[in-house]
Amino acid sequence: MPAPGIRILLLDDDADVQRTVSDYFSEHGVSVTPAATRLQAQALLADPTEFDLVALNLRPGSENGLELLRELRARSDIPVILTTAHRRDELDRVLGLELGADDYLVKPYGLREFLARVRVVHRRAAGHARHRSRDAPCRRFEGWVLNRRRRRLTNPAGVDVDLSKGEYALLAAFLDAPQRPLSREYLLQATHIHEDVFDRSIDVQILRLRRKIETEPSQPAVILTERGVGYVFAVPVECAAR
Structure with a gap:
């Protein structure tokens, strides 16, 4: 079933990826806000509650993505899915998981799989939030x-x-x-x-x-x-x- 109401921030400097993911996800009830740079993402994430999940692309040779992940984890538990361009970037993926990322995808990824992972991670995060309810100490x-x-x-x-x-x-x-x-x-x-x-x-x-x-x-x-x-x-x- 579609997962209406899910709002994600997509950090990726590839305009084609932004457009393709946004179009496909919107057809399935998922709202995508694209950002091309770390500074744009930081501004949009000033209030992390505006989003349900962040999809964060790790560029080879750049620490911007990992630095943004560090900043997020210092103040928020918003779910994060990493995307990487090459399978050889295993070190970045492992470091990203160590810093608190929830999942990762290797490009080129299928839009159907990407959407499925977004739903799974979002559902898992929602379940964790329910576990933290004050009504159940x-x-x-x-x-x-x-x-x-x-x-x-x-x-x-x-x-x-x-x-x-x-x-x-x-x-x-x-x-x-x-x-x-x-x-x-x-x-x-x-x-x-x-x-x-x-x-x-x-x-x-x-x-x-x-x-x-x-x-x-x-x-x-x-x-x-x-x-x-x-x-x-x-x-x-x-x-x-x-």
Whole structure:
């Protein structure tokens, strides 16, 4: 079904791409606002709530796209899809994912696939927003319950499990974005863990949290390492009313 109401910002300096994507998406109920430069995109994104998603082209040899992504992630969780011109730009794609991008496409891409990815990423982001609803202060996963009002974690047997400040913040960040790869940089920002200037501090907190919620910490099934990106909370998360 069409997804009316989705508003995306398309940053791409190719006028033909702008026109083709805009025409195709508009036929399927998706509004596209094109931008040719980083400065244009920055001006349009002064209020990120004007858009539901950003499609950001990474130009070979230029850091403008990645810099814009860094700026966005410092103040917004708006979904971002990266596009790249060449398959060999793997380093840029990996770095983009580490900085918090939600998906990527390699040119030349099919318009049908591009639209499908926009819908999937938008739907996933909307689901995450619902999970953060204040009407459901608790998060449930695999029988565990985190009560965010009381800052209390309860295991499947109903026993409270003590969490340090850092462990609690890390778990809360994962539960706000379940089944989505999260970079170490994102987790550092989300949890305000700054004891170490290097991102290894997140790895230490991950190990400690795994010891408390994993059945086999040495073979984790809940918090998985996403190679080249960071970590992913791999199990479904539900909202609970209690």
